[in-house]
Amino acid sequence: xxxxxxxxxxxxxxxxxxxxxxxxxxxxxxxxxxxxxxxxxxxxxxxxxxxxxxxxxxxxxxxxxxxxxxxxxxxxxxxxxxxxxxxxxxxxxxxxxxxxxxxxxxxxxxxxxxxxxxxxxxxxxxxxxxxxxxxxxxxxxxxxxxxxxxxxxxxxxxxxxxxxxxxxxxxxxxxxxxxxxxxxxxxxxxxxxxxxxxxxxxxxxxxxxxxxxxxxxxxxxxxxxxxxxxxxxxxxxxxxxxxxxxxxxxxxxxxxxxxxxxxxxxxxxxxxxxxxxxxxxxxxxxxxxxxxxxxxxxxxx
Amino acid sequence: xxxxxxxxxxxxxxxxxxxxxxxxxxxxxxxxxxxxxxxxxxxxxxxxxxxxxxxxxxxxxxxxxxxxxxxxxxxxxxxxxxxxxxxxxxxxxxxxxxxxxxxxxxxxxxxxxxxxxxxxxxxxxxxxxxxxxxxxxxxxxxxxxxxxxxxxxxxxxxxxxxxxxxxxxxxxxxxxxxxxxxxxxxxxxxxxxxxxxxxxxxxxxxxxxxxxxxxxxxxxxxxxxxxxxxxxxxxxxxxxxxxxxxxxxxxxxxx
Numbered sequence: 001x002x003x004x005x006x007x008x009x010x011x012x013x014x015x016x017x018x019x020x021x022x023x024x025x026x027x028x029x030x031x032x033x034x035x036x037x038x039x040x041x042x043x044x045x046x047x048x049x050x051x052x053x054x055x056x057x058x059x060x061x062x063x064x065x066x067x068x069x070x071x072x073x074x075x076x077x078x079x080x081x082x083x084x085x086x087x088x089x090x091x092x093x094x095x096x097x098x099x100x101x102x103x104x105x106x107x108x109x110x111x112x113x114x115x116x117x118x119x120x121x122x123x124x125x126x127x128x129x130x131x132x133x134x135x136x137x138x139x140x141x142x143x144x145x146x147x148x149x150x151x152x153x154x155x156x157x158x159x160x161x162x163x164x165x166x167x168x169x170x171x172x173x174x175x176x177x178x179x180x181x182x183x184x185x186x187x188x189x190x191x192x193x194x195x196x197x198x199x200x201x202x203x204x205x206x207x208x209x210x211x212x213x214x215x216x217x218x219x220x221x222x223x224x225x226x227x228x229x230x231x232x233x234x235x236x237x238x239x240x241x242x243x244x245x246x247x248x249x250x251x252x253x254x255x256x257x258x259x260x261x262x263x264x265x266x267x268x269x270x271x272x273x274x275x276x277x278x279x280x281x282x283x284x285x286x287x288x289x290x291x292x293x294x295x296x297x298x299x300x301x
Numbered sequence: 302x303x304x305x306x307x308x309x310x311x312x313x314x315x316x317x318x319x320x321x322x323x324x325x326x327x328x329x330x331x332x333x334x335x336x337x338x339x340x341x342x343x344x345x346x347x348x349x350x351x352x353x354x355x356x357x358x359x360x361x362x363x364x365x366x367x368x369x370x371x372x373x374x375x376x377x378x379x380x381x382x383x384x385x386x387x388x389x390x391x392x393x394x395x396x397x398x399x400x401x402x403x404x405x406x407x408x409x410x411x412x413x414x415x416x417x418x419x420x421x422x423x424x425x426x427x428x429x430x431x432x433x434x435x436x437x438x439x440x441x442x443x444x445x446x447x448x449x450x451x452x453x454x455x456x457x458x459x460x461x462x463x464x465x466x467x468x469x470x471x472x473x474x475x476x477x478x479x480x481x482x483x484x485x486x487x488x489x490x491x492x493x494x495x496x497x498x499x500x501x502x503x504x505x506x507x508x509x510x511x512x513x514x515x516x517x518x519x520x521x522x523x524x525x526x527x528x529x530x531x532x533x534x535x536x537x538x539x540x541x542x543x544x545x546x547x548x549x550x551x552x553x554x555x556x
Contacts, residue, residue, distance in 0.1 A: 125392075125438055128473075
């Protein structure tokens, strides 16, 4: 087997194409801003970007003109306010953006169907709501055993999914702890998978604790080593969420000029994540996680 | 008269009193989170806090700013995937109490968190459902927390995101919803409860110093009220101390 380790620039150049359906998952935790920024830098266009919570990273990609369509279930700035680029697009039509909207369970179900190789997924959900009116892809099926009418959503099979993990080996066997979100389903649903990690470890480290592996290398196309690649999102055990930046985004994103200035300075204006970090030397002192280790377990037989 | 506590403090205290020891609660950020942690510090030390992010039995050491805060992980009983949260816990009926809020609440406790104005070109685009629609369907009972004003309690919703007691004339039973739906609306002036017959939210209790007219003026439909309105005790010294000194000392959510 050969190593899949490449730079972020190489991974995005090889695996993210104009017109693709792109998923950068992670529920608050492990959102790979480094990948989003590289997609913006490489000026990808006409993307369908899908995530449960678009978060700041998709707000930035919308503002940068990467997205034709957004598929989502909760579009706010968690704990801080609005995603104003998203809101301008929906409320004022600038830039033009198509939306397709579900609830969290609906998005999880779409990825579960995609990951299981099924055309749709069923749920007991949406009765009485206007969500199926707003989104006609939310439909129903009658259970052949009980006769109950259940809600359905179609499988989501992204062209490419980016998963950030605490660690992986060079083949992409990736281990995650802390909040797991919908990353496993998103990765298995996807045609191509980019794994981005805080640390590259030897295969023996993975094999010593196989229960912690979320993504197996066999479905991974590229491995990128990008410490602090999630900032201002976080990586459990490595660095905390930069809540101050999430709060600051309210003002930055409210003003289109300020938002473009942000992109110029922090995305187009740096060549990679290393330079982004070098320009913020205070981050490590402010956000590095305190240690709290757990005891290992006995895998013997 | 200057009050010795804020409306937010009162709402958090009232919501906390609703929770019994050992209950399993689906927690939201903001006042619901404060209410759950207040209850945990008082009458319900064994309250099980579940967050949609996958933290089960969370014991947050700091006030979580977001629903995916790392402090929800450290020390939790279990971390699971979101597929597990929604299927094994919520859809499978394991959640006893769900908290919801929203930009608009109607007389049946239906909630809009999607748009103000039309869906296609809204005046204000709100975040959308998140997990709210399915919590409203499945939680064994739902508590709504919302400040009263005529815009927040309109006669008609602009969009129905999360179902209440009646949706377009149909009952929850007719629609096949397993949970009891919103049983109480905890506001900044009093408490509304769902009437078992009509499904309407009716005023059942007033906070100290609030009049019936004051509540009615802030509701967009002809609000019914119980013949005898209950009284609600103001926050105790201990409730206020915990809220102010321990749970939200920086006043992130307690305005």
